[in-house]
Amino acid sequence: MASPVDHGRSFGDSIEESTMAFLLGAMTLITFANVIARLMSSNILWALEATVFLFAWLVLIGASYAVKHNFHIGIDVAVQLLAPAKRRIVTLFAVAVCIAFSLLLLKGSWDYWWPFASSRAFYEVNDIPMPGFLQFFAHWLNDGELYEKMPRFMPYIVLPFSTLLLTIRFIQAGLRIWRNEQILIIESHEAESDLIDAKVAD
Amino acid sequence: MDALLLFLVVIGLMLMGVPIAVSLGFSSIGFLMIFSDASLASMAQTLMSAFTGHYTLLAIPFFVLASGFMSTGGVAKRIIRFAIAVVGHMRGGLAIASVFACMMFAALSGSSPATVVAIGTIVIAGMREVGYTKEFASGVICSAGTLGILIPPSIVMVVYAAATDVSVGRLFLAGVFPGLLAGVFLMIGIYVMARIKKLPSQPWKGWKEIGASGLDALWGLLLIVIILGGIYSGKFTPTEAAAVAAMYAFFIANFVYKDMGPLVTPDGNPHLSLWKNPQSLLTVWLHKDTRKVLFESGKLTVMLMFIIANALILKHVLTEEQIPQAIADLMLGAGLGPIMFLVVVNLLLLIGGQFMEPSGLLIIVAPLVFPIAMELGIDPIHLGIIMVVNMEIGMITPPVGLNLFVTAGVAKLSVLNVVRAALPFVAILFAFLILVTYWPPLSTWLPTVMMGPEIMIK
Amino acid sequence: DCDDGEMVIKFSHVTNTDKHPKGIAASLLQKRVNEEMNGVACMEVFPNSVLYDDDKVLEAMLNGDVQMAAPSLSKFETFTKKYRIFDLPFMFKNIDSVDAFQNSEAGQSMLNSMNKRGLQGLGFWHNGMKQISANKPLELPGDAAGLKFRVQPSDVLVAQFDALKASPQKMAFSEVYGALQTGVVDGQENTWSNVYGQKFFEVQDGTTESNHGVLDYLVVTGSDWWEGLDAPVRDQLATILKEVTETRNAESTRVNEEAKAAIIAAGGVVRELTDEQRAAWVEVLKPVWEQFEGDVGADMIEAAQSFN
Ligand code: NA
Ligand code: NA
Numbered sequence: 003m004a005s006p007v008d009h010g011r012s013f014g015d016s017i018e019e020s021t022m023a024f025l026l027g028a029m030t031l032i033t034f035a036n037v038i039a040r041l042m043s044s045n046i047l048w049a050l051e052a053t054v055f056l057f058a059w060l061v062l063i064g065a066s067y068a069v070k071h072n073f074h075i076g077i078d079v080a081v082q083l084l085a086p087a088k089r090r091i092v093t094l095f096a097v098a099v100c101i102a103f104s105l106l107l108l109k110g111s112w113d114y115w116w117p118f119a120s121s122r123a124f125y126e127v128n129d130i131p132m133p134g135f136l137q138f139f140a141h142w143l144n145d146g147e148l149y150e151k152m153p154r155f156m157p158y159i160v161l162p163f164s165t166l167l168l169t170i171r172f173i174q175a176g177l178r179i180w181r182n183e184q185i186l187i188i189e190s191h192e193a194e195s196d197l198i199d200a201k202v203a204d
Numbered sequence: 205m206d207a208l209l210l211f212l213v214v215i216g217l218m219l220m221g222v223p224i225a226v227s228l229g230f231s232s233i234g235f236l237m238i239f240s241d242a243s244l245a246s247m248a249q250t251l252m253s254a255f256t257g258h259y260t261l262l263a264i265p266f267f268v269l270a271s272g273f274m275s276t277g278g279v280a281k282r283i284i285r286f287a288i289a290v291v292g293h294m295r296g297g298l299a300i301a302s303v304f305a306c307m308m309f310a311a312l313s314g315s316s317p318a319t320v321v322a323i324g325t326i327v328i329a330g331m332r333e334v335g336y337t338k339e340f341a342s343g344v345i346c347s348a349g350t351l352g353i354l355i356p357p358s359i360v361m362v363v364y365a366a367a368t369d370v371s372v373g374r375l376f377l378a379g380v381f382p383g384l385l386a387g388v389f390l391m392i393g394i395y396v397m398a399r400i401k402k403l404p405s406q407p408w409k410g411w412k413e414i415g416a417s418g419l420d421a422l423w424g425l426l427l428i429v430i431i432l433g434g435i436y437s438g439k440f441t442p443t444e445a446a447a448v449a450a451m452y453a454f455f456i457a458n459f460v461y462k463d464m465g466p467l468v469t470p471d472g473n474p475h476l477s478l479w480k481n482p483q484s485l486l487t488v489w490l491h492k493d494t495r496k497v498l499f500e501s502g503k504l505t506v507m508l509m510f511i512i513a514n515a516l517i518l519k520h521v522l523t524e525e526q527i528p529q530a531i532a533d534l535m536l537g538a539g540l541g542p543i544m545f546l547v548v549v550n551l552l553l554l555i556g557g558q559f560m561e562p563s564g565l566l567i568i569v570a571p572l573v574f575p576i577a578m579e580l581g582i583d584p585i586h587l588g589i590i591m592v593v594n595m596e597i598g599m600i601t602p603p604v605g606l607n608l609f610v611t612a613g614v615a616k617l618s619v620l621n622v623v624r625a626a627l628p629f630v631a632i633l634f635a636f637l638i639l640v641t642y643w644p645p646l647s648t649w650l651p652t653v654m655m656g657p658e659i660m661i662k
Numbered sequence: 663d664c665d666d667g668e669m670v671i672k673f674s675h676v677t678n679t680d681k682h683p684k685g686i687a688a689s690l691l692q693k694r695v696n697e698e699m700n701g702v703a704c705m706e707v708f709p710n711s712v713l714y715d716d717d718k719v720l721e722a723m724l725n726g727d728v729q730m731a732a733p734s735l736s737k738f739e740t741f742t743k744k745y746r747i748f749d750l751p752f753m754f755k756n757i758d759s760v761d762a763f764q765n766s767e768a769g770q771s772m773l774n775s776m777n778k779r780g781l782q783g784l785g786f787w788h789n790g791m792k793q794i795s796a797n798k799p800l801e802l803p804g805d806a807a808g809l810k811f812r813v814q815p816s817d818v819l820v821a822q823f824d825a826l827k828a829s830p831q832k833m834a835f836s837e838v839y840g841a842l843q844t845g846v847v848d849g850q851e852n853t854w855s856n857v858y859g860q861k862f863f864e865v866q867d868g869t870t871e872s873n874h875g876v877l878d879y880l881v882v883t884g885s886d887w888w889e890g891l892d893a894p895v896r897d898q899l900a901t902i903l904k905e906v907t908e909t910r911n912a913e914s915t916r917v918n919e920e921a922k923a924a925i926i927a928a929g930g931v932v933r934e935l936t937d938e939q940r941a942a943w944v945e946v947l948k949p950v951w952e953q954f955e956g957d958v959g960a961d962m963i964e965a966a967q968s969f970n
């Protein structure tokens with residue numbers, strides 16, 4: 003919210019932004035459609051589950067976009083008190099923590115997801131039906147037994163995907179800080195409002 | 205002891221500029237690897253179940269989106285005009301009107317930062333024009349914006365309900381009177397300051413302006429009726445109400461106020477007619493304004509939810525190590541009565557609120573104190589409102605205060621200046637917190653009257 | 663707290679520890695394991711979904727993060743569709759026939775039916791027979807037509823309400839009371855102890871004693887973990903579990919009767935069905951069997967019927 007500083011936007015940004023917009027829009031429409039259906043004494047039995055999976059996709063994919071555009075919330079008061087050289091060292095340590103975090107999550111996500119794509123490929127979600135055109139997965143992974151519901155490895159794939167992306171983004175941020183192109187790994191409120199002040203020349 | 209170490213590491217990392225979400229997540233995973241035999245995969249699973257296992261949290265993106273459409277789509281603007289027409293003529297009128305506008309917007313929106321942005325972007329500039337200092341204007345908006353989470357609907361109440369399984373509908377009702385009273389507290393405070401500082405008032409524009417502006421704002425204000433009416437008449441659940449609110453705000457913004465979307469003309473005025481441009485009903489879905497509001501709301505959702513998800517990882521680790529029981533035993537063993545217990549809870553939340561964003565903090569603290577509160581016979585709804593008021597104070601105190609950050613951005617001030625400007629209002633809210641804490645009927649009377657006496661379901 | 667050197671057994675469930683039949687059983691199991699296997703094993707119980715909900719607990723079990731749980735039987739339909747037999751309406755006359763079937767050869771074979779998918783069933787815990795309630799009187803199946811009922815995630819239960827021409831709705835369990843109160847949904851089905859425990863009767867016109875289905879739990883563990891135990895430890899654990907199961911299951915009828923009496927005492931309405939009314943419900947709902955006969959197996963249905 004309120005990010006008046008316009009970054010140069012790349013093609014990659016535009017894909018990510020459209021994806022986030024689409025995911026939030028789809029969540030809202032599905033939930034709204036279910037309300038309407040129920041008012042007409044009908045139902046969309048998969049609406050709730052589909053919405054929560056879209057929710058997970060939105061936030062997990064968005065988390066790495068947030069690193070790219072540096073809008074994760076943090077406390078900058080303490081580090082802002084430091085001299086630039088010391089601040090750089092502390093921030094590099096902070097980035098190292100972020101990279102370690104994302105690597106641990108990446109490992110955890112892979113450990114969690116891989117069984118669902120292999121030995122537990124039978125494991126279905128609760129409500130979302132399996133679209134017919136995806137049934138080739140059943141032949142491929144489920145001994146040919148057709149899926150009634152979507153197998154869990156499908157919605158869960160966002161975990162290894164997004165944590166990999168998160169790791170890459172933290173490494174890139176680290177490089178930017180190493181090269182003195184970026185100061186902090188969190189949204190810096192002092193710097194931002196100074197910048198706006200300078201621009202507005204109030 | 206281990207738990208204390210865990211909390212110290214979390215705070216230490218935060219102070220070194222590690223993002224809050226990562227500080228929570230990294231410390232928890234590290235703690236788990238050292239002290240427990242749970243797998244790394246269980247951390248990924250917990251991350252996933254932040255979304256798939258807590259249906260009520262779904263209200264967060266929906267309320268954020270509804271706020272986005274309302275501030276971009278002209279609802280906020282019209283509410284402000286109405287507020288000025290009603291109370292602008294009093295001493296310090298524009299500031300009092302700003303509080304009134306924040307209260308009305310709070311009744312439509314579930315989020316405090318969203319309330320600050322929606323109302324603040326317009327009224328701070330307005331207050332400066334008539335001679336208020338930028339600092340005073342920021343202090344007003346920053347603190348009145350906190351009403352966003354006390355006056356229903358409220359994201360923070362939704363989070364509390366998700367953490368403790370109490371009824372969201374009940375909590376919403378419980379917030380009505382405390383929310384109104386907090387607004388009145390702030391208005392009285394401003395009136396006193398206005399007398400001392402000799403702040404200006406607006407000319408009385410007459411009943412006609414009240415009528416005209418009220419009518420113009422009606423479409424926006426109708427949303428209150430839709431949200432609360434829909435919930436209590438059984439049309440939808442509180443979570444769904446948020447999605448309905450977003451859809452309603454989307455249509456009002458694009459097709460009634462036409463301040464955004466396909467019916468805006470290049471010069472902005474007059475707007476195109478829907479009747480003559482029926483194709484806009486289709487183009488609106490992919491319109492750049494729609495996409496922009498969706499994306500900006502998505503961004504705010506990501507910021508909030510990534511912290512909440514990692515707070516849930518921390519909560520999982522605390523549960524796994526049975527720390528809530530240990531703390532409960534400690535507190536009950538110390539012979540804490542209800543009054544002292546509430547003091548402790550307030551202190552815990554006030555300190556926690558310095559470092560944490562409200563929803564994340566609640567996710568961690570609610571399960572720690574909830575069982576003790578039940579043991580001591582404290583009403584869970586009352587406890588929820590106490591927590592919300594604490595979170596309001598946390599939002600306007602440094603170093604982590606969402607409203608401070610957002611206000612600084614909106615007012616183009618440094619955070620430190622906003623902190624200073626907010627200080628008198630922190631004092632007002634603190635007095636209000638004491639009132640809420642030790643006068644339970646303020647919170648519990650309305651839900652009891654409307655929905656019958658409390659039953660605890662566990 | 664567990665001592666050093668003891669094997670930690672984490673038992674995760676979703677109810678309270680002292681009022682719900684499952685919670686009471688889990689607490690009893692914990693007490694006995696911790697007394698009789700002291701020094702060898704130690705059980706930690708995580709109630710109220712604080713650690714995992716019923717959906718996530720089976721995933722966690724397969725990952726080895728939790729050792730025991732007792733989800734309701736419909737949660738196992740994704741592991742083997744055989745478990746759908748317990749959701750089929752009017753499959754069992756009463757909880758005694760459920761009990762007899764579960765203890766028969768056919769029932770016991772179901773405990774091992776998920777081994778290749780990593781789960782080992784250890785025993786069935788009763789909650790009891792399901793009753794049906796709504797915001798208007800339900801005496802004949804037609805009374806349910808057009809109403810919205812909250813259902814657990816189960817295709818059989820969806821089909822059951824479809825057969826009643828009612829509208830099944832998905833909803834988080836924690837939202838059900840509020841939804842019944844305001845009318846987001848009109849009705850629900852549950853056992854007496856749940857209708858009483860969740861206070862659903864307060865926000866319903868009445869509850870019809872239909873006994874149309876069964877709500878039971880499967881105590882379950884990971885096959886690998888179970889196989890990896892030392893034989894004496896495993897045997898002792900199995901013996902304790904068997905005794906706890908028998909003790910608590912014998913109580914289930916009494917628990918539900920008490921809940922029913924408590925509902926009436928609290929002013930709730932309980933409707934009994936005449937033989938003709940019951941026959942009408944059976945006639946409407948029994949066709950659901952055909953829909954799932956392929957999943958469940960005709961032989962299993964026959965076995966279940968033999969105990970009615
Ligand atoms: Na609000
Ligand atoms: Na704070």
